[in-house]
């Protein structure tokens with residue numbers, strides 16, 4: 009066999025291996041119950057890259073009690089306006105300058121009300137209708153907090169074909185800092201994967217990128233943070249301002265528990281362990297008079313068939329089932345907005361939230377009132393980041409289940425206390 013034939017054979021083996029891997033991973037993420045990667049995602053993204061539709065990706069992203077945020081993209085630069093779809097000719101929102109990527113905040117809405125709106129190009133044409141129901145009036149706000157997660161900080165590297173927009177990592181972090189400072193929650197929780205790779209210099213770069221974030225931030229580690237690397241762990245503990253990775257704190261009569269699901273075994277799947285679960289039971293017992301919210305990197309619901317939840321989710325759920333003060337468990341890792349429940353813990357939602365670096369790049373804002381907790385999801389305010397991430401995501405199925413954005417009720421909801 010000559011050299012050319014050998015090279016061709018080697019290339020064929022590599023291409024075959026890559027195809028097998030892509031197919032296996034996509035199939036695995038399609039097998040997730042209730043939230044598979046959408047069929048036709050590859051074709052939709054590649055089609056929009058070659059020949060974008062006039063208007064596409066019209067998403068009612070954020071719905072609050074009296075406001076909503078809608079985003080969309082257009083093939084050409086254009087100015088749009090939004091009016092009621094029920095015949096009232098009054099324009100309630102108009103764009104100030106032409107753009108390809110658009111975001112409209114609709115304000116002055118009534119709580120718990122159905123709305124139907126019409127988007128159209130300023131001057132006519134390209135009409136699209138959309139509707140939603142605003143969240144109920146949550147009552148007087150006792151306090152606010154925010155979460156963001158799965159930053160996978162990797163300074164302006166090559167983006168991945170699953171939509172991780174490393175190419176604009178700095179801009180994304182400037183934007184999330186700006187957005188969170190403007191929202192001004194009382195504190196923030198980051199649910200892990202600060203960095204994409206665990207070298208200490210990358211954590212220093214992340215630390216620099218979020219240096220101007222004003223609200224105090226509590227961090228838990230993700231599998232990408234690899235706290236088993238001692239140098240990284242020392243820097244991480246210093247950055248997190250704690251000596252203990254799993255811990256809890258109180259805020260205005262509520263109890264917050266931050267858990268460590270990362271371990272030295274299989275990375276994609278988390279683990280809590282007997283020692284931490286015993287600590288959790290003691291901590292919940294000690295604070296049983298306070299309403300409690302739990303935070304983890306890996307989901308703990310045990311509902312998804314593929315292997316990314318914590319191994320000991322049953323032990324975890326049996327532990328928290330004894331404490332009716334536990335209101336919800338919030339996680340990250342899968343880069344999607346998605347809610348599940350478990351028969352072992354009736355009344356406790358398992359809330360997964362999306363990533364900062366991958367469509368739908370964003371964060372969550374919470375309002376805690378006397379009767380419950382409200383969550384809204386916001387995309388980064390520079391919506392071009394989101395649309396570019398989506399255009400870069402033909403192989404989203406390679407790494408993540410679902411489309412990331414999820415259903416409206418997966419990302420915006422009012423949860424009444426148990």
Ligand SMILES: [Fe+2]
Pocket residue numbers: 201230231232305340341342
């Ligand atoms: Fe993760």
